[in-house]
Amino acid sequence: MQRHLISAADLTRDDAVLILDTAEEMARVADRPIKKLPTLRGRTIVNLFFEDSTRTRISFEAAEKRLSADVINFSAKGSSVSKGESLKDTAQTLEAMGVDAVVIRHGASGAPYRLANSGWIDAAVVNAGDGTHQHPTQALLDAFTMRRRLIGPDAGLGQDLEGKRITLVGDVLHSRVARSNVDLLHTLGAEVTLVAPPTLLPVGIETWPCEVSYDLDSTLTKSDAVMMLRVQRERMNAAFFPTEREYSRRYGLDGDRMARMPEHAIVMHPGPMVRGMEITAEVADSDRCTVVEQVANGVSIRMAVLYLLLGGNEPAVTHPRTEEK
C-alpha cells in the first residue's frame, strides 16, 4: 500500500484485493454488539470537507470512530476558507494540531494530489472525492458490493472480479465515480462498459480501459451489474440532453429494462439517487438494488483503508470469531 489514497488507478490488483479482504473483516465487526476496534486509538483524523457531502462525511466519520480514532470534522462553509484562506494554510493549520491523516473532499480536481505531493503536510491523505477526478473509496465499496453479491462474502476472499461484466450508465463526463470505477474494475479484471449520450462522455475517453456504448438496451442483457450514475437536472440547461423525459426514456432504468437483465444481475447507484430521472422508484426499491448495502459497505471499506494506511502491520481484528466464543 502507498502512503496516501488519491486515485483508484494507483492501486495494484493485490492492494485492492487486500483492501476488500480487510473490509470483509471489518464488516464482521459491524455485526457485533459493540462495533468498535481499538486499532487507531490515539490517532487523529480530520475530515476536511470543502464540498457539502453529508453521506460521505458521515461514512468516514463512522469508520474512524469504529477504529477508535479521534475525529475532527472541518467543513469549509463558515470557516476561514470562505474568507479566502488557502488550502495550503488550512491543511498546515490542521496538521499543526497533530493530525495523522486528512480525509479530503474538494471541488477542485487534483486538490488531494496537491495536498499529498506539494510538501505542505506530512499526514496521510485520503481522497474522499475531488472535482470530476476520483473518488477511490467509492470505487472500492462498489467493488466490495459486487464481490459480495456476485461471488459471496466468504467465497470472495482473495478473489478479484475477473470476467464480471459491469455497466455504468449516465453522466460519465462529470463523474468522479465513473473514473474511479473504470480504473479499479479494470485492475480487478472486470469488463466495463460505459453507457451515456455522447454529450456526457469526455473527449479523450478512447484510451480508457473499457467499452463505450450509446445504447443501454443492448448492454443490459450482458451485464452482471448495472450502475446508474446520478444525472443532475441542471445539465439539461447546458444542452447535454434535450429534456429530462428524453433522458429517462433513453438512459433511465425502469422495471421493464431491469427485467431484461440476467437474473443474477444487480442494480447499483452511488447515491444520491434522482428518482424518476436515471432510476424509477420500482427499481430503486427492488431487491436487486444494492443502494443501501453500498452505504453499509462504505463504512467497512473506509475502515479498511484507514486501517491499512495508518494501522501498520498488526492485524486489524484480533481473531474476532475465536475471541467472541
Add this chain to the structure above:
Amino acid sequence: MSKILIRGAKVLGGEPQDVLIDGGTIAQVGSGLSAEGAEVVEAEGKVLLPGLVDLHTHLREPGREDSETVLTGTRAAASGGYTTVFAMANTFPVADTAGVVEQVWRLGKEHGYCDVQPIGAVTVGLEGKKLAELGAMHESAAGVTVFSDDGKCVHDAVIMRRALEYVKAFGGVVAQHAQEPRLTEGAEMNEGIVSAELGLGGWPAVAEESIIARDVLLADHVGSRVHICHLSTAGSVEIVRWAKSRGIAVTAEVTPHHLLLTDELVRTYNPVYKVNPPLRTERDVMALREALADGTIDIVATDHAPHPHEDKDCEWAAAAMGMVGLETALSVVQETMVATGLLDWAGVADRMSVKPAQIGQATGHGRPVSAGEPANLTLVDTAYRGLVEPAGFASRSRNTPYEGRELPGRVTHTWLRGKATLVDGKLT
C-alpha cells in the same frame, strides 16, 4: 558614449567577426578591427544576434506590481537578451486610454533596460463591447500600433471586423487572443486524453481554431492585417498556412512553452503548468516547431506572464494562468529549434527579432548587424548548458515551468543603442 569592440563573435551564427560599437550605432563590422580607445568584449565562440524583440509581454504595471513592474520586467527582458518588449494591455486600469499607455511607455524610457512599446486594448476594459480610443493611443507619445485584448478574445465578430478596419487608418494591427468563450467555459487544460483522465475542464483546440479561421476570413474581407497571439494547435497551423497561401495578411506567434511542453505535465496538477492557451499534445508541439521553421508561424513571443507565488502554490482550479518566459525564451528556442536542426541562428534572429520588430513597427530594432545600424545587440554563449534556477531571475515572479530543467544557451551581454544593459550575465 564610449566605443565597444565585440571581438570574434559569430554574427548570426556565421564566421567570427569583430563588431565595433561607437555611441549608439554599429560603426564597423569586419575582421581584425582596431581595439584602440574601445572597451573589448571577448566573444570567441559566442553568437551575436540583433537584440531580441518580444511582441507579447505582461509587465503588470499599473495594478499588479506584486507580480512585476516595468522596472523588474524590463530587467528580466535585458537578462533574456531583449531590447524591446511590447507590454500587453490587461493591466489595472486597462491600457485602453492614451494616459495609461503613455505612463507605461514613460516608465520604460526612464528605467532604460529595454524599449517598452505599450499595446493598447482593442475594447474598453477588455470587455469586447465598445472600441477603445485606438486613434488616441496611436497619436499619444507611446505611438501605439499594436492593439490587443489579450487574456480575452475579441469574440464579437462585428467588433473584430470594425477593429481590423479602423486601425488601417494609421497602419495598426490587431493581435487576437483566439479563444471562443462559450467553448472554453470552465476550461482548465487542453481537452483530450489527459483532461479526460484528470477530470479537469477541457479547452478544446477548436475554440482557438474557429476564431482564427473567422479572423483570417475577416481580415481578407476588409483588407486588413491580423496577428494571432500564442498559436497553440496543429489545426491552427493549417488554417494560417492556408490563409497565407491565399495571400491573406496574417502573422502568427508561438510561445517557447508551446514549443517544448505538453499536457502530460498537467498530470502533476502543479499549477506552474497552467497557462492560457493550455499546453497541448506532442503532435501539436511538433506541428508548431515545423511551422516556425517553415515560416507559417512568423515569430516567437514569450507571453511572459508573472504571477506571485501564492497564485501558483495552490490547487489547480484556484491557480492563475501563465508562465514567466523572458529569461528562458532563447534557451528554449535553442533547445527546440536549433539543437533539432530546424532553424539556424540567422533563423532565430529572424523569428525573435527581425519579424517581431516588423510586425510591431519597432523602429531601430530587428535590424541587420552591419555598420550604420543601431547597436541593439545580444551576445549568446550557445555552448553553455545548465539548470534553470528561478532564484536568479530578474523578474519579480518565479512561475517558470523549467525549474530544475537543463537547457542550453545563456545570454551574456545585451546592448540597447550601444549601452550595455547586461554584462557577463549581470544586469548593469
